[in-house]
Amino acid sequence: MSHxxxxxxxxxxxxxxxxxxxxxxxxxVLWLLVMFLIGREEARAFIPLFxxxxxxxxxxxxxxAGLFYERQENTLKSxxxxxxxxxxxxxxxxxxxxxxxxQSAVFLGLFxxxxxxxSVNFAILIPFVLIIALAHAMxxxxxxxxMKDFPxxxxxxxxxxxxxxxxxxxxxxxxxxxxxxxxxxxxPTHASMLMIExxxxxxxxxxxxxxxxxxxxxxAFVLGRYVVFPKYIEKAxxx
Amino acid sequence: xxxxxxxNNLSYMYKKNRVQAVKDISFxxxxxxxxxxxGPSGAGKSxxxxxxxxxxxxxxxxxxxxxxxxESYDNSFYEQVGVGFELPVHxxxxxxxxxxxxxxxxxxxxxxxxxxxKAVGLFEDKDRLVGEYSKxxxxxxxxxxxxxxxxxxxxxxxxxxxxDPKNARIIKDLVRDFKNKGGTVILSTHLMNDVExxxxxxxxxxxxxxxxxxxxxxxxIRYGKRILTVEYRLNGETKERVFDLDGIGKNEAFLDIVQxxxxxxxxxxxxxxxxxxxxxxxxxxxEPS
Numbered sequence: 001m002s003h004x005x006x007x008x009x010x011x012x013x014x015x016x017x018x019x020x021x022x023x024x025x026x027x028x029v030l031w032l033l034v035m036f037l038i039g040r041e042e043a044r045a046f047i048p049l050f051x052x053x054x055x056x057x058x059x060x061x062x063x064x065a066g067l068f069y070e071r072q073e074n075t076l077k078s079x080x081x082x083x084x085x086x087x088x089x090x091x092x093x094x095x096x097x098x099x100x101x102x103q104s105a106v107f108l109g110l111f112x113x114x115x116x117x118x119s120v121n122f123a124i125l126i127p128f129v130l131i132i133a134l135a136h137a138m139x140x141x142x143x144x145x146x147m148k149d150f151p152x153x154x155x156x157x158x159x160x161x162x163x164x165x166x167x168x169x170x171x172x173x174x175x176x177x178x179x180x181x182x183x184x185x186x187x188p189t190h191a192s193m194l195m196i197e198x199x200x201x202x203x204x205x206x207x208x209x210x211x212x213x214x215x216x217x218x219x220a221f222v223l224g225r226y227v228v229f230p231k232y233i234e235k236a237x238x239x
Numbered sequence: 240x241x242x243x244x245x246x247n248n249l250s251y252m253y254k255k256n257r258v259q260a261v262k263d264i265s266f267x268x269x270x271x272x273x274x275x276x277x278g279p280s281g282a283g284k285s286x287x288x289x290x291x292x293x294x295x296x297x298x299x300x301x302x303x304x305x306x307x308x309x310e311s312y313d314n315s316f317y318e319q320v321g322v323g324f325e326l327p328v329h330x331x332x333x334x335x336x337x338x339x340x341x342x343x344x345x346x347x348x349x350x351x352x353x354x355x356x357k358a359v360g361l362f363e364d365k366d367r368l369v370g371e372y373s374k375x376x377x378x379x380x381x382x383x384x385x386x387x388x389x390x391x392x393x394x395x396x397x398x399x400x401x402x403d404p405k406n407a408r409i410i411k412d413l414v415r416d417f418k419n420k421g422g423t424v425i426l427s428t429h430l431m432n433d434v435e436x437x438x439x440x441x442x443x444x445x446x447x448x449x450x451x452x453x454x455x456x457x458x459x460i461r462y463g464k465r466i467l468t469v470e471y472r473l474n475g476e477t478k479e480r481v482f483d484l485d486g487i488g489k490n491e492a493f494l495d496i497v498q499x500x501x502x503x504x505x506x507x508x509x510x511x512x513x514x515x516x517x518x519x520x521x522x523x524x525x526e527p528s
Contacts, residue, residue: 006344006345007344010344014332014341073329073331078324078329081292082345082346083347084345085314
């Protein structure tokens with residue numbers, strides 16, 4: 001892992017130059033504006049949802065967009081013919097994405113705490129965001145290696161949002177009934193949402209949280225081991 | 240001379256389309272030589288190169304690098320190897336210097352980046368975004384990228400493709416300098432001019448198979464005709480005669496022409512590498528692969 005530091009530094013430089021970090025920050029600011037507009041009570045209720053959107057979906061987009069640019073510019077192949085290992089290359093991107101997700105969640109969490117009297121347990125929120133971002137970074141990776149170009153990547157992210165994100169959002173808004181809880185646990189977004197809600201002091205069964213954590217870690221591992229690593233190499237070579 | 244790469248019965252098939260891109264090829268690359276892999280689009284040049292730089296793995300046959308199985312090397316292999324790709328491989332929204340520093344951080348040993356940028360004529364533009372570079376500038380930057388770690392072996396894929404003659408000359412001179420300092424070069428190209436100027440030995444590859452390996456000179460002698468065509472002036476007109484090279488010093492007709500007539504041109508029957516390639520493979524090389 002001797003090249004990791006250099007790769008992470010390069011990754012941050014790249015994400016800044018491609019304005020990916022700035023766009024992520026703008027989205028966080030947008031959620032803040034929405035919070036101020038909808039009022040204190042509603043904002044407190046919606047903060048976990050905003051953090052979920054910011055962490056889960058923005059991570060998918062951030063990883064996907066970043067990798068799309070790299071494929072377009074053939075830089076993966078160049079990195080693969082350097083002494084950095086494939087694991088180091090992928091981990092550098094994961095670490096950067098997870099760091100940005102944590103920063104964003106902490107930023108929103110602090111605002112929620114200071115301006116809306118939200119109860120936030122950062123000691124729980126931060127490790128949960130790490131797991132959520134890790135799983136969604138792998139989903140973003142999987143999308144970017146499966147999809148041919150940026151429009152199809154966007155379409156895939158939208159489909160993911162419709163299939164997995166909306167039911168979770170509807171459930172948290174009480175539009176979907178409680179009977180669907182078990183089914184929804186198969187959705188990475190729902191597991192993520194429950195974990196964020198838990199860190200904001202909402203009543204969530206500990207069993208569901210444990211299942212959610214294990215489920216997201218399994219999603220990250222399976223996608224990483226069987227999709228991302230082998231396909232990433234294949235894509236890089238085919239550029 | 241030390242053998243750098245020893246390739247025995249190498250075959251490679253792409254799983255997806257079940258096409259055998261390389262078929263049972265064998266060759267050696269010696270230390271300090273420029274070895275050219277020459278062939279048209281889809282001939283198997285790039286696949287061969289990708290196998291040698293460990294980008295493609297599930298191949299058949301054996302490859303030794305400095306006497307050891309290539310597969311036994313970990314990524315430290317790349318500390319000794321520089322790869323110049325056919326297409327630009329840079330972050331377009333980073334400056335040329337930022338790109339080079341990004342990649343340089345991945346190596347233990349670094350070349351003098353400023354010196355390399357000066358050598359390829361990019362120093363003045365080092366702080367410009369690569370996205371603003373022309374294709375020729377990007378290709379020159381590719382060369383700098385390949386040389387960043389002061390490699391011992393340089394893989395170049397169509398290194399002068401898209402360069403104007405002046406910049407192609409700069410790259411070719413740098414490749415020759417690299418060789419003169421003891422470096423080994425494996426050059427994949429479809430450009431005969433590059434091969435003629437640079438390569439010590441060449442492999443003609445077509446349909447995934449090596450059809451011929453030799454030095455350019457040896458090939459020209461072997462495939463050329465041993466004839467001499469003389470154009471000379473006679474009674475105000477240009478005449479042409481063709482003589483057999485064997486015994487030409489005693490050929491009276493030839494000696495008469497040389498001694499008593501104004502010679503306009505004299506050409507040996509040496510053939511071009513292009514013609515030899517067509518003779519050997521039945522294919523024409525006109526496209527980059």
